[in-house]
Amino acid sequence: MRVVVAGEYAVTDKGMFFSEEAIPILDHFSGNHEVFVVRPQDHAEVGEELPTAHYQTRKPVTISGGSVDVAYFGVVGHKIHSQGLINGYVNTLKNVWALIERLQTTLKRGVPTLNPIAVMEANTSKRYLLDLQRRGDIRVIPTEEVDSIDRLVELSRSGELFLAKPLISERAKGATILTPDAEGELEGLLEEYRRPEQMNGTLYNRVVSAQGIIVQPFIGDINTHGERKVGVVDGKITLARVTRLANGVEGPRIVAYGTQDAVESVEYELGPEERRLVERAYHALNDLYTREERLPAHFVRVDLIGPRNEPMISEIEAINPHIGVGERWFSDEKIKHHLRQLEKGLSRYH
Numbered sequence: 001m002r003v004v005v006a007g008e009y010a011v012t013d014k015g016m017f018f019s020e021e022a023i024p025i026l027d028h029f030s031g032n033h034e035v036f037v038v039r040p041q042d043h044a045e046v047g048e049e050l051p052t053a054h055y056q057t058r059k060p061v062t063i064s065g066g067s068v069d070v071a072y073f074g075v076v077g078h079k080i081h082s083q084g085l086i087n088g089y090v091n092t093l094k095n096v097w098a099l100i101e102r103l104q105t106t107l108k109r110g111v112p113t114l115n116p117i118a119v120m121e122a123n124t125s126k127r128y129l130l131d132l133q134r135r136g137d138i139r140v141i142p143t144e145e146v147d148s149i150d151r152l153v154e155l156s157r158s159g160e161l162f163l164a165k166p167l168i169s170e171r172a173k174g175a176t177i178l179t180p181d182a183e184g185e186l187e188g189l190l191e192e193y194r195r196p197e198q199m200n201g202t203l204y205n206r207v208v209s210a211q212g213i214i215v216q217p218f219i220g221d222i223n224t225h226g227e228r229k230v231g232v233v234d235g236k237i238t239l240a241r242v243t244r245l246a247n248g249v250e251g252p253r254i255v256a257y258g259t260q261d262a263v264e265s266v267e268y269e270l271g272p273e274e275r276r277l278v279e280r281a282y283h284a285l286n287d288l289y290t291r292e293e294r295l296p297a298h299f300v301r302v303d304l305i306g307p308r309n310e311p312m313i314s315e316i317e318a319i320n321p322h323i324g325v326g327e328r329w330f331s332d333e334k335i336k337h338h339l340r341q342l343e344k345g346l347s348r349y350h
């Protein structure tokens with residue numbers, strides 16, 4: 001099959017470079033398929049034809065949109081460490097959604113995307129936490145949407161610690177612990193992440209109209225239990241690790257786990273409560289957002305915090321779930337199994 005992967009690559013006089021986390025996936029897919037990478041930044045050039053990097057030959061090629069069988073979005077926004085490219089999905093949000101909009105008209109009707117567009121859209125804003133919480137059968141960190149300064153001030157003075165986070169953000173950007181000392185920052189926070197006025201009807205504008213602020217209790221024991229990051233493919237858990245501050249590091253109180261040197265990740269054996277919660281969360285996400293019945297989200301990463309026996313969902317990543325297949329946290333055998341399951345999604349709908 002012809003697989004188009006949305007992701008980053010860099011061309012230099014030394015050759016073509018891809019994201020380290022994407023390489024095992026691209027390598028695996030190219031064992032059985034023709035793989036072409038298209039960059040979000042090139043969205044304006046996507047018409048009947050798409051500018052791509054042909055992964056097998058490392059050559060730029062233009063292919064016709066009508067010849068594509070499946071589009072894969074799981075590595076969008078991943079860094080290219082070798083080239084110092086540290087972008088991230090949220091930084092490139094405008095380009096990613098412009099690309100998706102173009103691809104919708106370019107690809108043959110019915111070309112599946114992994115994950116489905118509706119799920120990726122819903123997952124871009126942490127609003128899905130509010131939807132999961134409303135269902136009542138999934139333990140989520142208690143989450144409240146806040147759009148007034150009065151409520152933020154009230155929470156700051158409550159005597160308990162709360163954490164405010166933008167709905168559309170990553171790597172803990174904008175996360176603010178609400179203390180009386182931080183009151184001066186709150187107006188600015190609300191302003192910066194306010195839900196925008198409805199603008200014209202591009203897909204990107206619709207996606208960012210889900211911006212805003214949520215507040216959660218600050219979970220102080222996060223570093224005791226660590227943050228567990230669990231890869232789920234087709235409803236089954238494939239990989240799990242736990243991230244914590246490295247031994248002896250006096251950390252900041254908010255840690256964007258996975259982005260800092262002071263953080264270490266090790267493989268993790270999930271307990272039964274954790275497994276149940278992760279599997280339920282996967283199905284709940286699909287129940288909530290899958291419009292096309294036949295296309296559930298194929299792979300997601302579910303993050304848990306809290307005690308092993310009473311875990312809570314802190315985040316679900318259904319767009320670019322960095323689980324660490326490009327790192328050394330898992331055995332080759334486990335990664336191979338994960339990649340095989342991932343690949344099954346490509347042909348599932350054909």
Ligand SMILES: Nc1ncnc2c1ncn2[C@@H]1O[C@H](COP(=O)(O)OP(=O)(O)O)[C@@H](O)[C@H]1O
Binds near residue numbers: 173
């Ligand atoms: N309620 C919370 N209490 C304590 N720390 C939190 C809480 N929510 C998030 N964090 C910390 O902030 C980091 C980033 O938050 P997260 O919800 O994962 O958003 P993102 O990864 O998209 O920035 C987490 O890795 C965790 O360390």
Ligand SMILES: [Mg+2]
Binds near residue numbers: 171303315
């Ligand atoms: Mg996170």
